[in-house]
Amino acid sequence: MGLHEREELVAMNTARKGFYEFLASVYKVELTEEQIESLAKCDLPADDEFVGAGYSAVKEYLRHRDSGTRQELAVDYARVFLGAGMYEQITAPPYESVYTSERRLLMQEARAEVLATLRENELKRGNWNEAEDHIALELEFMQRMALRAAEALSDNAEDEAIAYLRTSYDFLENHLLNWVPMLVADMRMHARTLFYQGLGQLTLGSLQEDEAVLRELLDSVEA
Secondary structure, eight states: OOHHHHHHHHHHHHHHHHHHHHHHHHHHSOOOHHHHHHHHHSOOOOOSHHHHHHHHHHHHHHHTOOTTHHHHHHHHHHHHHHOTTOTTOOOOOOBHHHHHSTTOOSSSHHHHHHHHHHHHTTOOOTTOOSOTTBHHHHHHHHHHHHHHHHHHHHTTOHHHHHHHHHHHHHHIIIIIHHHHHHHHHHHHHHOOSHHHHHHHHHHHHHHHHHHHHHHHHHHHHHO
16 A cells, blocks of 8 residues: 555545544534534535435524524434433434334343444443443444544554454444434434434435445455
8 A cells, every 4th residue: 555545544534533523422412502603614524415415404404593502402302312202202212222122122232232342342432321332322433443544554554454444344334324224214203403304314324425435445455
């Protein structure tokens, strides 16, 4: 691998790290005023039709922000992800286990598999008190793998970088893309704000786009 190609891959994985960090942050807790203002001003990826539509919805909502926007988003976050005010109706629980277990329960096989993957990669979830298969933590895993790949490439450790990229691709295939399409469908059904409707579309489109990028990259380096 030449120097120019390696530098391009470092930049690509640094960008991937930043975007996964952004996605994880908006699913983790309700947005702060600072996050809302930052999102309103930043340019998000809009490469394909699905990603672009989600991005446009998010930007359109934030374009009309006012003093009540943070509260409106907090209420919608609680409604969509916590089921607040929905009584016994299932909204969009942000846990893989709920979507992949037969009885739609928390703390099932998917959580155990994600925990095992974290341990295999010598990662800890931090002090946040949520199950390991929460979408924010799965996105954080992708963020950390992208960072490791970038660091390995910078150190000229190509085999190590490829291993991180393979781990990322497998995690996308076996976890995020195995349930996020269902989560996004529920987000679009239950969210009342254009922000969370668009966020779901942006998330799924970005994951699908990243899968294609990783597959092409791995095919080229493993051929």
